[in-house]
Amino acid sequence: MKLLIAVPTYNEIENIKRFVITVFEHIPDYADILVIDDNSPDGTAAAVEDLIRNYPNRLHILNRESKQGLAAAYLAAFEWGLSRGYDVFLEMDADFSHNPKYIPEMIDKIETNDVVIGSRNISGGGVEGWSALRNFISKGGSLYSRLVLGCPIKDLTGGFNMWRKSALEKINLETISAKGYLFQIEMKYKAFLAGCSITEIPIIFTDRKQGKSKMSKGIFVEALINIWKIKSNARTDKGSFEFIKFAVTGGLGTVTNLVIFFIFADLLKLPEIPVSICCFIVAATQNYIINHHWSFRNRTESDKPSIKKWFLFIVSSLLGLGINILVMRAILTYFNVPLKLIAQAGGILAGMVINYAVSKFLVFRRKK
Ligand SMILES: Nc1nc2c(ncn2[C@@H]2O[C@H](COP(=O)(O)OP(=O)(O)OP(=O)(O)O)[C@@H](O)[C@H]2O)c(=O)[nH]1
Ligand SMILES: [Mg+2]
Known part of the structure; x- marks a missing residue:
């Protein structure tokens, strides 16, 4: 197995060094890290480049010209990894919301599954540090998406997910249309429609302690509407009708x-x-x-x-x-x-x- 941990960053200077060091403490030697930085004004990329000397051939960076959103960053990372022979991919935020201690269990589960989801919404999983309101909005959003899409995945919106190359191929990344927050939902929904075997493991998600939050009300409302688009696109993608x-x-x-x-x-x-x-x-x-x-x-x-x-x-x-x-x-x-x-x-x-x-x-x- 060759595992690539894809970490998109935008202004994560306060987290990135400690994050990379911590992740390397939790992963086997066949796993590498790729940071996808969208030209963060705070110098995140330079901090990563500094660290690359300590992890030759294991830590990589993909510098992009401008802020293009999470979806574009992940799609670029998949392309980067697929062309270099990686066969498993892990998506992970740089702000310590996704605890690296879960990675070994995810690796274990990916042996027998196409997709492993770090899930806040199954027994044993949860969120730490969110206000009751944000928790309610997140849970409501997940339930709403699940009902609209008729998809049994409990944590559709989470961004701590592991994918086998074969799952990415089945999804057909060229057909992914979501740009922002909906990206995770669209990927998982397409994997579900494509018949991938998907499993969820419980994770405790911790709110970022350093750096600024990029979540806004606008993003959320847009997502509620656009989910219908994802549903109809994914269905016509199959071309069956x-x-x-x-x-x-x-x-x-x-x-x-x-x-x-x-x-x-x-x-x-x-x-x-x-x-x-x-x-x-x-x-x-x-x-x-x-x-x-x-x-x-x-x-x-x-x-x-x-x-x-x-x-x-x-x-x-x-x-x-x-x-x-x-x-x-x-x-x-x-x-x-x-x-x-x-x-x-x-x-x-x-x-x-x-x-x-x-x-x-x-x-x-x-x-x-
Ligand atoms: N390359 C790239 N990374 C991004 C972009 N937007 C966010 N990120 C990174 O994606 C990860 C998740 O973004 P967050 O800002 O933590 O989003 P969130 O977890 O929904 O919200 P908060 O943690 O509350 O801010 C972090 O590592 C960010 O630095 C972007 O446009 N481009
Ligand atoms: Mg975050």
């Missing part, structure tokens, strides 16, 4: 097509071939828009609809139509079907699968 949504969208497009055809060809008596071509374009455009905002929402998050993609989608729909006709003809030629309708149904399905594949992997492909 993409095809069904795509098919429903196609069905709606067909209705639009028929309604317009009826108005212009039957009621207004316009020539049916040009009308039919227009109907196709209008319906395909409608499909493009709905697919962008609904069926493939999770792939197009950071993207706007564009003429180029619309055109690609029209071409993809034409390709689907071509396949539809070919397969329908082939079924009629090679099989003895009692109704032509069956051949057309087969054709529609084949056309739709092709259109779906082109849409998913080309038109709406995820931006890197």
Whole structure:
């Protein structure tokens, strides 16, 4: 096992040296520490660099240009560690809220689990030094998140967690959208959805004694709302309903097509071939828009609809139509079907699968 302890810091000059020294007293020699510092104005990074001489090859620092939040710091740390062959990761605050004495038990539990959570909310766990109000808010927030997400993890918000590399791979870190406080919830929820084995060990969390708190009311209220976003994103990430949504969208497009055809060809008596071509374009455009905002929402998050993609989608729909006709003809030629309708149904399905594949992997492909 190669363990990396990832410690994000922002203005932790009063804690960091003592913290690093204490952690090294509690960890085996296959464990290293990576401090991720966001250019703390108080000189935290310089203090770490000072210590690196005492722990060559075991203490590392990742200097980032500006304060980018906890989530970005951890994601950078995972990337740093994964590319250097670490297979277990521990997230830990630098302010002594997370007592290093729990690390050996976490290491023990990670042998048989994908994720080990240092938990304040199970029997034996708790919080020291928080006001009754902050305690109430934290417990309430945890319960609320658990109910909204339908997730059995008792401490969803805590930041003292150990991850196997395989868990991080299952979560697919590229899909993590939370920036701040919600990061821990999103990671754990995704691990739960991905079927990771997760266990909680009781920890006593102690409030920071040195340095300033960065928690605010704003962060908390934002979290209450954004948790719903996490829920819907995580579910669409699985992509399990993409095809069904795509098919429903196609069905709606067909209705639009028929309604317009009826108005212009039957009621207004316009020539049916040009009308039919227009109907196709209008319906395909409608499909493009709905697919962008609904069926493939999770792939197009950071993207706007564009003429180029619309055109690609029209071409993809034409390709689907071509396949539809070919397969329908082939079924009629090679099989003895009692109704032509069956051949057309087969054709529609084949056309739709092709259109779906082109849409998913080309038109709406995820931006890197
Ligand atoms: N790299 C980096 N680290 C951060 C940032 N914000 C907070 N941290 C560090 O992340 C850890 C947890 O942050 P804390 O400020 O302790 O947050 P908290 O535990 O929710 O709240 P308090 O302990 O009450 O302040 C600490 O080690 C911080 O120094 C950030 O933007 N970038
Ligand atoms: Mg803290």
